[in-house]
Amino acid sequence: MSTSTAGLLLAAGEGRRFGRPKALVRFGGEPLVSRAARILADGGCDPVVVVLGARAEQARPLVPDGALVVEAVGWEEGMGASLRAGLDALAGLAPAPDAALIHLVDLPGVGADVIARLGACAAPDVVARAAYGGVPGHPVLLGRRWWSAVAATAEGDRGARRWLAGRDDVRLVECGDIGAGTDVDTPADLPDPPRPRPNHGRRS
Template sequence: MNNLSGLYILLAAGFSRRFGSPKQLHTLPSGSSIINTAIDALTKSGCDFVVAIREDDTALLAHLHHLNISIIKVKNAEQGLSSVIAEATEALHTRATDWIGICLADMPYIQSKTLTDLTSYVTPNTIIRPSYQGKPGHPVLFGRDYFDELTQLAGDDGAKSIIKRFPDALQAIDVEDSMVLYDIDKPESVR
């Protein structure tokens, strides 16, 4: 890690429509839930993080209640992923942080070492994205200079518009973790 302060936002505010049931609580073959597996990786990384969930997701809130983690309850999840990112970033505006990393809860197999290693590349004016065998992955880390952009996002396209608008700021970091490409959208994706 570098000396800049930052944190990951673990986005767990989706509706799991393609999955067919609340996937964050789905048990993986390891015996742990999808959300707990993602939280474990973040915890082991040594990085600060918060979990963004829908304010009306009582099942997930009850599940997370016993864990000693910070939670952001978002109101506008039905408007899409971009809106969740904007609302979560806005909720963090009072924190003194130099970067924010956007993690997706349905990508629980990303190695904690990858999460840690990516932080060493971020500066206030960069966007850091892992790349596995030339393919862009997640999480994406945004330096402080892009926080206002993050809070203005709307819709369901994530932060793609920021990445497209600032191509010179984007640094693709080669990683050996294929899980930066692997998400669980459907039950058959579970492994």
């Protein structure tokens, strides 16, 4: 039986340093929330759950069809509230997925190939995260076994950081050759948008 991996996108923040919610920011002509949800699906995650908060009424129409939307109560608290809301939503699915691949909306350097590489490690008891040049980053992959423990420690803007810091069994999956884990805090942090590939084909 194959392992089921859900994509959990945290996109509830108000983006104070950016000046607006990063879910609404466009990159390469596409809103970051739409791009990140699409990349989770393209990388093999099913279902995809998107957690919204700040200006959710504007972000919701940007979420791709087929993704599930959850609005985090108390999203102003920080990432912890979003993570709890997302994990609770996944635990309530029937059947619940075996693992959750937790992605952040402000990581435009993470593509579907990063998602697929990390998702290949999925199992009900997995604890893994992407690394870039050996430095731990996001996304993070958590088996279903750990969801309640993670949710219980997710407070403020730390998300799963405290829970992960206390473990010596976190598997690092190197992804620096295929992506970048740098987050976008200000407009100046946005990388150059991807360029369309030129079509060199000739008509016969």
